[in-house]
Amino acid sequence: MTVKVITVGEKILGTNNAKAEENKTRLARYGILTINIMSSPGAGKTSLILATIKHISQKARIAVIEGDVASSIDADKVNALGIPVVQINTAGGCHLDAFMVEKGLDNLPLEKIDLLFIENVGNLICPNNYLLGEDIKLMIASMPEGDDKPYKYPAMFADTDVVILNKVDLQPYLDFNEKAFRKAVTGLNPDVIILPVSCKTGAGMPAWFKWLEGALKAKKKG
Amino acid sequence: MTVKVITVGEKILGTNNAKAEENKTRLARYGILTINIMSSPGAGKTSLILATIKHISQKARIAVIEGDVASSIDADKVNALGIPVVQINTAGGCHLDAFMVEKGLDNLPLEKIDLLFIENVGNLICPNNYLLGEDIKLMIASMPEGDDKPYKYPAMFADTDVVILNKVDLQPYLDFNEKAFRKAVTGLNPDVIILPVSCKTGAGMPAWFKWLEGALKAKKKG
Numbered sequence: 001m002t003v004k005v006i007t008v009g010e011k012i013l014g015t016n017n018a019k020a021e022e023n024k025t026r027l028a029r030y031g032i033l034t035i036n037i038m039s040s041p042g043a044g045k046t047s048l049i050l051a052t053i054k055h056i057s058q059k060a061r062i063a064v065i066e067g068d069v070a071s072s073i074d075a076d077k078v079n080a081l082g083i084p085v086v087q088i089n090t091a092g093g094c095h096l097d098a099f100m101v102e103k104g105l106d107n108l109p110l111e112k113i114d115l116l117f118i119e120n121v122g123n124l125i126c127p128n129n130y131l132l133g134e135d136i137k138l139m140i141a142s143m144p145e146g147d148d149k150p151y152k153y154p155a156m157f158a159d160t161d162v163v164i165l166n167k168v169d170l171q172p173y174l175d176f177n178e179k180a181f182r183k184a185v186t187g188l189n190p191d192v193i194i195l196p197v198s199c200k201t202g203a204g205m206p207a208w209f210k211w212l213e214g215a216l217k218a219k220k221k222g
Numbered sequence: 223m224t225v226k227v228i229t230v231g232e233k234i235l236g237t238n239n240a241k242a243e244e245n246k247t248r249l250a251r252y253g254i255l256t257i258n259i260m261s262s263p264g265a266g267k268t269s270l271i272l273a274t275i276k277h278i279s280q281k282a283r284i285a286v287i288e289g290d291v292a293s294s295i296d297a298d299k300v301n302a303l304g305i306p307v308v309q310i311n312t313a314g315g316c317h318l319d320a321f322m323v324e325k326g327l328d329n330l331p332l333e334k335i336d337l338l339f340i341e342n343v344g345n346l347i348c349p350n351n352y353l354l355g356e357d358i359k360l361m362i363a364s365m366p367e368g369d370d371k372p373y374k375y376p377a378m379f380a381d382t383d384v385v386i387l388n389k390v391d392l393q394p395y396l397d398f399n400e401k402a403f404r405k406a407v408t409g410l411n412p413d414v415i416i417l418p419v420s421c422k423t424g425a426g427m428p429a430w431f432k433w434l435e436g437a438l439k440a441k442k443k444g
Contacts, residue, residue: 071373
């Protein structure tokens with residue numbers, strides 16, 4: 001028996017991207033490097049942000065916009081480190097958009113920020129369609145999710161600048177083929193940077209910090 | 223510093239739920255037990271379906287509707303077991319809807335089916351808003367996603383009949399508090415059935431099979 005495949009229509013974007021350009025101009029005025037962090041639920045967005053704050057906050061002034069359907073669990077964790085943070089609750093919405101981020105920017109001390117992390121809603125589909133004003137799109141893939149995810153959620157993998165492959169500490173207990181994963185990702189996105197890490201154990205994190213410090217320097221130089 | 227919380231508006235549903243009622247009536251005519259399976263990407267929807275097919279296909283005639291943004295990887299796996307399957311590709315859409323499922327039903331031998339699994343798109347937010355015609359909503363939470371997910375994606379946990387807690391084989395390597403997870407889930411949904419399993423090792427699966435066989439019997443009795 002052959003498998004029947006039915007393809008249905010795509011959604012239409014609104015005026016989001018014009019607002020994203022406005023945000024980008026506003027952020028550029030302050031020289032802020034802005035990273036839009038996307039992933040499935042529980043892949044490690046907050047863990048990456050927290051680990052990065054601990055490492056880099058002596059070198060760069062960080063702020064965070066947290067996007068969630070509900071709760072302020074993540075923002076509370078960032079706040080506990082003394083970092084300026086705004087929580088955006090989407091009340092059921094499946095992604096941040098540029099208008100929400102504008103509201104976030106209105107509530108942050110932009111003149112005192114070098115690096116802004118925007119933690120998007122946990123979702124491998126919808127966030128990719130909405131520019132926010134970021135310099136860099138970063139997505140986190142979590143090893144327990146499996147190595148076939150680039151085939152099933154291709155748009156996000158195709159469109160990102162950086163893929164953090166998190167939870168590599170679980171590799172011995174998973175059927176995850178990193179070579180197959182890399183092949184799938186680079187097939188969609190030849191220039192992408194893939195960084196395997198464990199936010200839990202710290203494995204691979206120096207390469208991420210080095211990459212980020214380079215991006216911060218490049219931003220300062222304009 | 224207190225955390226700033228911004229709440230933005232909700233989406234509006236279309237005529238989906240009327241079509242879902244039509245699907246439900248159509249499925250009831252054939253006495254088909256229909257289960258809508260939802261989860262994050264990579265939590266184990268296909269693994270649960272494949273393991274269940276292997277266990278139960280002597281006792282019940284199974285069919286599957288596979289929903290994905292792209293690819294037919296999952297449908298190919300089901301098809302390899304000789305089970306009728308339709309792949310629906312949403313081309314960027316973040317959930318199945320009742321109209322897509324109707325097209326799936328048009329392509330299945332309904333008179334020869336006792337149990338229909340509908341594997342929704344991997345997403346903990348959008349699928350919950352769209353009834354498909356199912357008897358049972360089932361969601362899979364994967365242990366590596368963390369025990370705080372009920373707080374961050376409350377609508378899906380509040381609205382489901384069954385929560386399968388998958389990948390319990392990884393428990394020794396995770397900071398996952400099952401008691402806290404259960405408390406969070408039952409706080410949102412006091413009557414929910416929570417079944418911890420490992421689709422990989424088979425741990426806990428007998429309880430799921432037993433529950434499913436009970437649901438099949440109840441359906442046959444009408």
